[in-house]
Amino acid sequence: MANYPEAKLQEISKQFQIYGEILHAETCKIGHINETYTATYLQGGIQVRYIHQKINQTVFKNPVAVMENLMRVTLHIRAKLEAQSARDITRKSLTVVPTKSGRSFYHDGDGEHWRTFVFVENAKTFESAETPEQAFQAGKAFGNFQKTLVDLPGDRLHETIPDFHNTRKRFIALQKAIAADHCNRAQNAAREIEFALKQEPLVDVLLQAQARGDIPERITHNDTKFNNVMLDNHTGEDLCVVDLDTVMPGIVHNDFGDMVRTTASPTLEDEPDLSRVQMRLPMFEALARGYLSNAGEFLSPAERSYLAFSGKLITFTIGIRFLTDYLLGDTYFRVHRPDHNLDRCRTQFRLVECIAEQEDAMQRLVDQI
Numbered sequence: 001m002a003n004y005p006e007a008k009l010q011e012i013s014k015q016f017q018i019y020g021e022i023l024h025a026e027t028c029k030i031g032h033i034n035e036t037y038t039a040t041y042l043q044g045g046i047q048v049r050y051i052h053q054k055i056n057q058t059v060f061k062n063p064v065a066v067m068e069n070l071m072r073v074t075l076h077i078r079a080k081l082e083a084q085s086a087r088d089i090t091r092k093s094l095t096v097v098p099t100k101s102g103r104s105f106y107h108d109g110d111g112e113h114w115r116t117f118v119f120v121e122n123a124k125t126f127e128s129a130e131t132p133e134q135a136f137q138a139g140k141a142f143g144n145f146q147k148t149l150v151d152l153p154g155d156r157l158h159e160t161i162p163d164f165h166n167t168r169k170r171f172i173a174l175q176k177a178i179a180a181d182h183c184n185r186a187q188n189a190a191r192e193i194e195f196a197l198k199q200e201p202l203v204d205v206l207l208q209a210q211a212r213g214d215i216p217e218r219i220t221h222n223d224t225k226f227n228n229v230m231l232d233n234h235t236g237e238d239l240c241v242v243d244l245d246t247v248m249p250g251i252v253h254n255d256f257g258d259m260v261r262t263t264a265s266p267t268l269e270d271e272p273d274l275s276r277v278q279m280r281l282p283m284f285e286a287l288a289r290g291y292l293s294n295a296g297e298f299l300s301p302a303e304r305s306y307l308a309f310s311g312k313l314i315t316f317t318i319g320i321r322f323l324t325d326y327l328l329g330d331t332y333f334r335v336h337r338p339d340h341n342l343d344r345c346r347t348q349f350r351l352v353e354c355i356a357e358q359e360d361a362m363q364r365l366v367d368q369i
């Protein structure tokens with residue numbers, strides 16, 4: 001364990017209902033937002049792993065609301081699995097380990113919020129989809145997630161990040177960042193800025209469809225990156241989806257669109273060689289088949305009709321968020337190299353172009369399923 005986390009993780013490890021002693025912990029590098037550790041404990045004579053995670057409060061201003069949503073959602077999924085007499089439930093939904101006083105998180109002396117999950121063993125996440133079968137499993141997993149939450153009882157979930165996928169607001173934030181150009185970076189991103197501003201006609205399409213009442217609000221995941229699906233090491237089947245902080249009211253298109261963004265191309269989100277970025281139709285078809293195998297049960301025809309478009313729109317939206325963060329000096333997304341956010345933005349914009357070229361074919365595929 002590195003210095004700061006060692007003392008801290010010793011402290012954290014004592015707060016939760018874990019009946020063992022911590023042996024070591026490693027930083028988990030997946031994700032641009034929260035701080036995550038995989039911790040190994042000696043418990044009853046065998047080694048058991050848990051996830052400890054510190055919630056990023058700059059991004060999630062109300063961590064208590066995040067945890068309330070997360071508990072409602074995971075307990076609902078668990079209750080359904082139990083009702084089906086499912087086995088291996090702690091691998092089929094995230095399981096929060098409560099603190100010794102029974103709370104879902106530990107509020108430390110520095111004002112930070114920590115939570116602990118059971119580690120899902122014998123499962124992996126992947127940064128990009130290697131086979132159509134994997135894309136199918138991802139679609140199926142997020143389709144099942146939405147389907148399971150269709151009947152979540154109680155109040156509307158908290159909006160953990162208001163206007164998270166509101167493309168108009170994201171576009172305005174970009175325009176402001178361009179105008180201010182605090183870091184003197186606009187010149188370096190001139191082509192990307194030009195591309196972004198030209199796409200303005202896309203910005204309101206789904207917002208208007210929702211405002212007209214054509215597409216309904218549902219409970220959605222809102223961060224459906226392919227690497228947020230755990231696949232079983234042996235069978236390759238989906239087990240559960242992770243990263244539940246942005247589960248909140250939303251439209252299904254943001255979920256489906258972000259799956260397209262992160263499975264369609266063989267490249268990573270920050271691929272510097274743009275000639276490698278592609279929209280692979282067989283991947284898209286498998287993804288859509290997997291998704292509709294579950295979501296097909298509740299989606300309306302109007303919702304279906306925007307599925308191909310949603311891939312293009314969310315890829316554009318995430319692209320302008322990377323661009324805005326680049327212009328603002330990389331204050332939101334963790335970066336690992338100079339111009340990292342600009343590279344991420346370029347890759348998204350190239351993918352937007354690739355999707356636009358095949359959008360009609362994509363929608364035809366959806367219509368045939």
Ligand code: GN1
Pocket residue numbers: 030031032033034059222223225243246269318
């Ligand atoms: C962030 O936390 P992580 O890395 O899974 C971001 C998503 C972006 C994604 C891009 C709360 O997700 O919206 O799509 O980066 N999450 C938040 O990789 O902003």
Ligand code: MG
Pocket residue numbers: 031033223243
């Ligand atoms: Mg996330």
